[in-house]
Amino acid sequence: xxxxxxxxxxxxxxxxxxxxxxxxxxxxxxxxxxxxxxxxxxxxxxxxxxxxxxxxxxxxxxxxxxxxxxxxxxxxxxxxxxxxxxxxxxxxxxxxxxxxxxxxxxxxxxxxxxxxxxxxxxxxxxxxxxxxxxxxxxxxxxxxxxxxxxxxxxxxxxxxxxxxxxxxxxxxxxxxx
Amino acid sequence: xxxxxxxxxxxxxxxxxxxxxxxxxxxxxxxxxxxxxxxxxxxxxxxxxxxxxxxxxxxxxxxxxxxxxxxxxxxxxxxxxxxxxxxxxxxxxxxxxxxxxxxxxxxxxxxxxxxxxxxxxxxxxxxxxxxxxxxxxxxxxxxxxxxxxxxxxxxxxxxxxxxxxxxxxxxxxxxxxxxxxxxxxxxxxxxxx
Numbered sequence: 001x002x003x004x005x006x007x008x009x010x011x012x013x014x015x016x017x018x019x020x021x022x023x024x025x026x027x028x029x030x031x032x033x034x035x036x037x038x039x040x041x042x043x044x045x046x047x048x049x050x051x052x053x054x055x056x057x058x059x060x061x062x063x064x065x066x067x068x069x070x071x072x073x074x075x076x077x078x079x080x081x082x083x084x085x086x087x088x089x090x091x092x093x094x095x096x097x098x099x100x101x102x103x104x105x106x107x108x109x110x111x112x113x114x115x116x117x118x119x120x121x122x123x124x125x126x127x128x129x130x131x132x133x134x135x136x137x138x139x140x141x142x143x144x145x146x147x148x149x150x151x152x153x154x155x156x157x158x159x160x161x162x163x164x165x166x167x168x169x170x171x172x173x174x175x176x177x
Numbered sequence: 178x179x180x181x182x183x184x185x186x187x188x189x190x191x192x193x194x195x196x197x198x199x200x201x202x203x204x205x206x207x208x209x210x211x212x213x214x215x216x217x218x219x220x221x222x223x224x225x226x227x228x229x230x231x232x233x234x235x236x237x238x239x240x241x242x243x244x245x246x247x248x249x250x251x252x253x254x255x256x257x258x259x260x261x262x263x264x265x266x267x268x269x270x271x272x273x274x275x276x277x278x279x280x281x282x283x284x285x286x287x288x289x290x291x292x293x294x295x296x297x298x299x300x301x302x303x304x305x306x307x308x309x310x311x312x313x314x315x316x317x318x319x320x321x322x323x324x325x326x327x328x329x330x331x332x333x334x335x336x337x338x339x340x341x342x343x344x345x346x347x348x349x350x351x352x353x354x355x356x357x358x359x360x361x362x363x364x365x366x367x368x369x370x
Contacts, residue, residue, distance in 0.1 A: 056293060060288065062237060062285075062287060062288075064236065064237070064285050064287075064305065065285075070237075070285065070287035070288075070303075072288040072303060108305070108320070108321050110321050110323070112323050114299075114301045114325065115327075116292055116295075117292065117295045117297035117298070117299055119295045137296060139297075144288075144290070144301070144303075146288070146303055146323070148287075148305060
């Protein structure tokens with residue numbers, strides 16, 4: 001039979017150990033979240049959506065009319081504007097090939113810096129369940145590249161400002177994909 | 178005691194999840210995408226663009242999905258068309274005739290960048306504006322305009338409503354930028370002979 005004083009000590013020791021476990025757990029989660037924040041620059045990838053479980057970074061394109069397409073690339077905060085613009089150019093080249101063409105011209109191009117507000121969450125154990133608690137917000141800068149292109153019909157000779165899709169793919173693929 | 182706390186926490190989490198999933202999508206309102214009049218100088222009546230522009234095409238808008246999350250709140254082409262019509266009309270650019278208008282305007286919403294979560298909703302719109310002179314099909318203005326709007330928790334507590342404010346504010350800022358460009362545009366109604 002353990003004396004009452006010893007039982008008290010055991011209880012306090014267990015409580016302290018529990019608190020330390022919670023603290024260590026929270027620190028590990030914070031480290032994981034921190035490492036996840038140090039992402040690599042965005043590569044040549046199609047931008048997904050929240051519903052598909054992807055990040056939303058990458059390229060998107062829309063047909064404006066006829067042979068005109070709009071391409072938008074959104075890069076993560078680790079991506080430079082120049083890289084975003086190159087991804088847009090590579091997408092333009094792939095799009096040209098997908099449409100059965102060989103050359104395209106750039107009608108307009110633009111790069112911008114956009115902002116995204118991120119909620120800072122701290123994971124806390126409440127009743128044994130890990131609950132993310134919002135403690136503030138931070139704003140990240142993300143590059144956006146916009147490219148407006150027109151696909152050229154197949155012809156024997158192309159204008160000097162036309163870009164050869166195969167050449168663009170050859171130049172950019174290696175270090176963007 | 179512990180199981181009661183657990184049940185309580187689980188209940189709160191379930192309610193929060195259901196609330197997120199069932200947050201109604203609120204489509205953008207055309208009237209809220211029209212820039213405020215105070216932003217511009219008075220429009221010159223002798224400008225070649227006065228009552229001279231017809232909207233020939235508006236595209237790129239997407240329909241909102243009412244039963245999905247607030248992230249799916251979009252701006253439809255019809256709402257965008259109406260917002261442009263109201264804006265051009267309010268600032269004296271809209272032609273009374275679509276057929277005989279000296280200039281035709283094509284607008285395309287290339288991208289509407291929305292946040293996935295967060296309390297503050299920063300929405301960025303990317304739009305292409307193309308203005309063509311009708312008599313000779315000369316493109317007198319062709320540009321891409323990007324504009325952002327930040328809707329905070331102070332603007333609306335409901336996330337779906339905040340997203341709607343972000344969408345509308347971003348389009349409003351975009352149209353405002355275009356109207357400013359129109360004010361400073363130096364063009365002629367017909368080509369110089």
